[in-house]
Amino acid sequence: xxxxxxxxxxxxxxxxxxxxxxxxxxxxxxxxxxxxxxxxxxxxxxxxxxxxxxxxxxxxxxxxxxxxxxxxxxxxxxxxxxxxxxxxxxxxxxxxxxxxxxxxxxxxxxxxxxxxxxxxxxxxxxxxxxxxxxxxxxxxxxxxxxxxxxxxxxxxxxxxxxxxxxxxxxxxxxxxxxxxxxxxxxxxxxxxxxxxxxxxxxxxxxxxxxxxxxxxxxxxxxxxxxxxxxxxxxxxxxxxxxxxxxxxxxxxxxxxxxxx
Amino acid sequence: xxxxxxxxxxxxxxxxxxxxxxxxxxxxxxxxxxxxxxxxxxxxxxxxxxxxxxxxxxxxxxxxxxxxxxxxxxxxxxxxxxxxxxxxxxxxxxxxxxxxxxxxxxxxxxxxxxxxxxxxxxxxxxxxxxxxxxxxxxxxxxxxxxxxxxxxxxxxxxxxxxxxxxxxxxxxxxxxxxxxxxxxxxxxxxxxxxxxxxxxxxxxxxxxxxxxxxxxxxxxxxxxxxxxxxxxxxxxxxxxxx
Numbered sequence: 373x374x375x376x377x378x379x380x381x382x383x384x385x386x387x388x389x390x391x392x393x394x395x396x397x398x399x400x401x402x403x404x405x406x407x408x409x410x411x412x413x414x415x416x417x418x419x420x421x422x423x424x425x426x427x428x429x430x431x432x433x434x435x436x437x438x439x440x441x442x443x444x445x446x447x448x449x450x451x452x453x454x455x456x457x458x459x460x461x462x463x464x465x466x467x468x469x470x471x472x473x474x475x476x477x478x479x480x481x482x483x484x485x486x487x488x489x490x491x492x493x494x495x496x497x498x499x500x501x502x503x504x505x506x507x508x509x510x511x512x513x514x515x516x517x518x519x520x521x522x523x524x525x526x527x528x529x530x531x532x533x534x535x536x537x538x539x540x541x542x543x544x545x546x547x548x549x550x551x552x553x554x555x556x557x558x559x560x561x562x563x564x565x566x567x568x569x570x571x572x573x574x575x576x577x578x579x580x581x582x583x584x585x586x587x588x589x590x591x592x593x594x595x596x597x598x599x600x601x602x603x604x605x606x607x608x609x610x611x612x613x614x615x616x617x618x619x620x621x622x623x624x625x626x627x628x629x630x631x632x
Numbered sequence: 633x634x635x636x637x638x639x640x641x642x643x644x645x646x647x648x649x650x651x652x653x654x655x656x657x658x659x660x661x662x663x664x665x666x667x668x669x670x671x672x673x674x675x676x677x678x679x680x681x682x683x684x685x686x687x688x689x690x691x692x693x694x695x696x697x698x699x700x701x702x703x704x705x706x707x708x709x710x711x712x713x714x715x716x717x718x719x720x721x722x723x724x725x726x727x728x729x730x731x732x733x734x735x736x737x738x739x740x741x742x743x744x745x746x747x748x749x750x751x752x753x754x755x756x757x758x759x760x761x762x763x764x765x766x767x768x769x770x771x772x773x774x775x776x777x778x779x780x781x782x783x784x785x786x787x788x789x790x791x792x793x794x795x796x797x798x799x800x801x802x803x804x805x806x807x808x809x810x811x812x813x814x815x816x817x818x819x820x821x822x823x824x825x826x827x828x829x830x831x832x833x834x835x836x837x838x839x840x841x842x843x844x845x846x847x848x849x850x851x852x853x854x855x856x857x858x859x860x861x862x863x864x865x866x867x868x869x870x871x872x873x874x
Contacts, residue, residue, distance in 0.1 A: 392732065626708075629708035
């Protein structure tokens with residue numbers, strides 16, 4: 373069993389699908405793109421207030437707390453949004469999957485990449501606030517595109533696998549929603565990695581979301597290069613989810629037509 | 633010469649009712665595998681089209697015409713048998729398939745062109761031709777939801793033919809356009825035939841099939857009743873009565 377060869381232009385296709393998504397989402401909103409900024413700013417303010425004023429901790433007071441929080445929120449928000457839109461993408465594009473002979477892999481990947489538009493805006497916000505708090509850009513900022521690219525690849529892999537499974541088991545979406553709620557507490561968003569008791573370190577060490585958060589803090593706040601262990605973690609996570617994601621997707625895609 | 637499209641003893645079945653697709657049902661199914669009744673949409677269908685030939689598919693609703701087109705498009709795979717296609721395939725399967733109501737006509741044209749495999753350059757070069765052929769220029773920057781179904785079909789057909797396919801698959805849709813556009817479509821299909829392109833047309837209109845296609849295939853409940861020249865098959869189909 374093999375799929376028909378699609379002889380088109382992938383870059384042009386992705387560009388069009390991402391643009392389409394972006395237009396549909398923002399055409400009917402008066403504030404448009406500003407929504408991408410409002411949500412993280414509100415969350416940043418709330419978390420800064422709660423953990424800066426209500427439960428102040430001495431060890432985090434030495435650093436600009438809003439930057440610290442945003443380093444956690446931006447990766448987490450992207451993870452949740454991209455994973456959920458990715459996971460439901462095949463079912464949501466039933467009209468496309470059942471009627472247009474476009475390579476199916478394109479659909480979940482385009483869903484994740486569409487979220488990158490907001491991501492870029494939020495990263496710009498993060499960098500702006502970082503500089504606003506008097507932290508100067510340093511040469512380790514060059515690591516940022518690398519770690520973000522690995523992270524996006526990691527989420528693409530997850531979206532591929534989960535979008536295919538979601539066609540067969542429609543409550544995959546709810547499983548993922550609960551999972552992301554748990555994840556919020558398991559990623560060091562409002563607390564530093566250093567306060568985690570040694571016996572629980574394992575939960576964090578292999579978590580790629582936490583790895584990106586910690587690497588961001590190293591680069592932006594501490595002004596040091598992220599340790600190799602975090603980079604290796606992200607490389608492994610990306611290659612693992614991408615290869616498994618493609619594998620699952622390839623096995624399941626031939627029956628999409630019958631199950632949507 | 634290589635055939636453009638070849639179905640070799642193709643059988644396609646569908647599960648009658650897939651049922652609610654939630655985790656609970658999947659787990660129950662895993663514990664107690666029960667064979668759901670399957671329904672044969674196509675049974676042992678074989679035909680072959682040389683480049684430049686046109687085939688009309690006729691038969692009642694649910695006979696399997698659309699299943700043949702979907703399989704030929706590569707949207708699903710046959711259970712048994714094989715399908716060979718040589719050349720670029722473009723399909724017009726459903727009114728506005730792949731179009732989004734919130735995007736303008738022009739934006740939909742670009743997305744659709746990309747999905748049909750056009751490159752950036754081809755899409756830019758052919759945009760004018762597409763708009764011109766569709767005859768909906770006045771509305772090209774309006775969202776698609778204000779389009780009538782006739783206007784939508786005009787646009788969809790225009791993009792599909794601009795993709796310059798070697799094999800064009802059409803499912804009934806062109807009938808939605810008005811007389812003027814209908815005539816334009818027929819003319820375009822004729823020029824495709826003259827250029828040696830292969831066309832498969834599923835239609836309830838035996839007149840259309842007799843007029844446009846050299847060959848026809850009459851299908852009933854997934855099985856071929858008769859295939860041959862369009863005139864013969866259409867005559868036999870009409871004689872059998874509805």
